[in-house]
Amino acid sequence: MPEGHTIHRLAKDLNRDLRGAKLAASSPQGRFAEGAALLDGGQLRRAEAHGKHLFLWWRPDALVHIHLGLAGVWRRWPAPPPPPTAAVRLRLSGAAVTWDLSGPNQCAVLPPTAYQEIRARLGPDPLRRDGDPAVFAARVAASAQPIGALLLDQRVAAGVGNVYRAEILFLTGVHPLRAGRALRAEEIDAIWAESARQLRLGVRRNKIVTIDRGELGKPIKEAVRAEATNVYQQERCRRCGAAVASAGLAGRRIWWCPEHQQLP
DNA sequence: CGATTATGATTAA
DNA sequence: TAATCCTAATCGC
Numbered sequence: 001m002p003e004g005h006t007i008h009r010l011a012k013d014l015n016r017d018l019r020g021a022k023l024a025a026s027s028p029q030g031r032f033a034e035g036a037a038l039l040d041g042g043q044l045r046r047a048e049a050h051g052k053h054l055f056l057w058w059r060p061d062a063l064v065h066i067h068l069g070l071a072g073v074w075r076r077w078p079a080p081p082p083p084p085t086a087a088v089r090l091r092l093s094g095a096a097v098t099w100d101l102s103g104p105n106q107c108a109v110l111p112p113t114a115y116q117e118i119r120a121r122l123g124p125d126p127l128r129r130d131g132d133p134a135v136f137a138a139r140v141a142a143s144a145q146p147i148g149a150l151l152l153d154q155r156v157a158a159g160v161g162n163v164y165r166a167e168i169l170f171l172t173g174v175h176p177l178r179a180g181r182a183l184r185a186e187e188i189d190a191i192w193a194e195s196a197r198q199l200r201l202g203v204r205r206n207k208i209v210t211i212d213r214g215e216l217g218k219p220i221k222e223a224v225r226a227e228a229t230n231v232y233q234q235e236r237c238r239r240c241g242a243a244v245a246s247a248g249l250a251g252r253r254i255w256w257c258p259e260h261q262q263l264p
Numbered sequence: 265c266g267a268t269t270a271t272g273a274t275t276a277a
Numbered sequence: 278t279a280a281t282c283c284t285a286a287t288c289g290c
Contacts, residue, residue: 001271052272070272071284087284103284105272154273163271208271232271251278252272 002068004159005202007049008127010074012203014047014056017076017097024093028084029102035109036090038062044092051125051158053118063112069105122158126196127203131158133192140180140188147183147191148176149250160195162252164202166232167210168194175261176254177247182264211238231255 025039045057056064066072081098084091090101101107123139124131139156140147150156151165160168169176172190174183183191202208209228230238237244237257246255 003271006271068272069283070270071282072272073284089283105274105283152272161271 003161009203011047011049018044021094028088067106072104075100123155125158137188143180146177170231
């Protein structure tokens with residue numbers, strides 16, 4: 001279950017494992033049979049992420065657009081790979097490594113023009129060099145929506161999902177129900193900076209770990225998922241022990257600490 | 265073994 | 278807001 005860090009990590013790993021070599025492509029599940037046939041025998045020129053969207057530039061002549069949605073996952077197999085399960089939408093095999101994609105929300109071969117069209121619908125990505133904090137700040141400051149909803153809106157910041165929105169607001173001490181336009185400029189800047197920091201840590205770990213000891217260089221051993229967050233799906237704040245509050249916001253559930261995150 | 269849930273997002277109502 | 282898409286792990290019976 002992916003947020004932006006997962007997709008950036010995938011782009012990195014796919015580039016490392018598959019870029020430049022001739023690849024076999026197939027669709028055991030069948031729903032991408034036509035696309036896989038088109039890709040088969042070609043090369044991965046480059047894998048790239050923007051937010052939760054993955055683009056595979058193919059040689060010759062193809063752009064593959066993949067969005068994992070809630071259930072999508074890639075699995076990596078050193079050669080020789082096991083037989084694919086029935087759910088594998090796309091299998092890409094190089095000499096040494098095979099990657100299996102299952103459950104994606106989107107997996108399609110698109111004309112190259114689609115690249116700009118899709119990216120135009122997305123806000124700045126804190127993990128990309130071209131992710132512009134000023135655009136994020138302007139969109140937040142212009143909105144009457146609560147910041148907890150804005151962080152899930154991919155037009156505001158691409159890549160943040162339900163775990164990170166809760167954790168970023170906790171780490172910056174901002175109550176999720178405060179309106180974007182009611183935030184001080186320093187608070188908006190801090191939210192962007194914390195987003196970038198947490199997503200970067202997520203890429204490095206390939207896992208969301210936002211509790212204090214989760215600093216680089218001090219890896220948490222066997223960080224169990226239930227212990228990796230401060231407020232997300234927690235009953236008590238992992239920093240102060242206060243009962244965590246929660247509510248539905250923008251169609252998902254959000255959690256916050258009533259001590260660390262107060263309304264003005 | 266069926267129901268539920270999940271780090272997502274679009275479409276319809 | 279609700280229904281829908283997709284998969285897999287988990288939970289209750």
